[in-house]
Amino acid sequence: MYGKVKKLVSGLCLVAMFMLTFAQAAFASDQPVQLISANLYIYKFGYVGFSGKVDVSNLSPQKNVTIHYTPGDGTWYDTDASYEGPAEAGHEKWGFSISTNSMNNTHPELANAETIQFAIKYEVNGQTYWDNNNGHNYSVSRYTESSTILGKPNVLRSYDEISQDTFLGGVYVKNLGFSKQVKIKYTTDNWATTKEADASFSMPANSDDSVEAWHFTVDHIAPSVSQIKYAISYTVNGQTYWDNNYGQNYTVSR
Structure with missing residues (x-):
């Protein structure tokens, strides 16, 4: 009897382990935040702009989406993304756009940026999720007057x-x-x-x-x-x- 109980407990443990592993795998495959696209460009008047779109799972009405970026000057900066509209079922599209401006000197860190590295932070329900390009960060570099990368879409x-x-x-x-x-x-x-x-x-x-x-x-x-x-x-x-x-x-x- 003891042996049967032991086997039963062992079997239940294996099932529990399998369910846990499956749950972990399912969670790992679900990406609550993903880059759609990003662009580094130069206006005809010499302004430099950095913009993009982000896809997030709509896990709660209250959420924050932040772009964490560095223009290669040794400092990391943050800029907020804002809601733009619904995406596919259960998802939303958010956007961000910053640029230099010779009149009020906004975002001077972009002025001489040849390459911008960045990651996306998504805060919702007390949790923080990242899309950092599988640990490599995203990178967009100047190429002629404009350079574009794609994330989620092909x-x-x-x-x-x-x-x-x-x-x-x-x-x-x-x-x-x-x-x-x-x-x-x-x-x-x-x-x-x-x-x-x-x-x-x-x-x-x-x-x-x-x-x-x-x-x-x-x-x-x-x-x-x-x-x-x-x-x-x-x-x-x-x-x-x-x-x-x-x-x-x-x-x-x-």
Whole structure:
């Protein structure tokens, strides 16, 4: 009897250990805070800017998102991110943007920054979560006039506009393979009909070629079209990734 009880207890312990291990693994795979994108850029008037987007799990209405960064001067600085809107189910998008300004000398630490290293701190429910790029910190460096990195997404809209009879825009993609295809799926009549347009490679988006900038141009948009809705697909290594604005699609108006 003792042996049976001992085996039963041992079995329960193994089950408990397995459940604990599984719970730990499940928690480890859940990332409450993740970088979406970050950008280091130089304005045409010489101002330097550092901005980005962050994805957080909506664990409570009360939360703080902070960017912890250093421009390489030996000092770490903090800047707050602010809520921008809902993301995918149960998530929110937050954004941050700081820059130098010759009039009031804001953020002078950015003026001579060649590379900015940073991590993201998320405080909620008495807990602090970090996205520090798996312990390596994120890094964005000057590259021509602008340098962009992507975190969570593999494809991300950059800009869009309708200019006279032309619909044009830009896309960022992670450089996951040499052969890739970027397409725009769009509608001019609220999805009654759809069309596709190919995007073309424009240039590397940063110094290490981890992100590429692509662009698209659609001519002969009818004067009667006042609004275009669209989503972006990115196919590489046999996989297709989408940026459809968290299921809402993008909308651009004249």
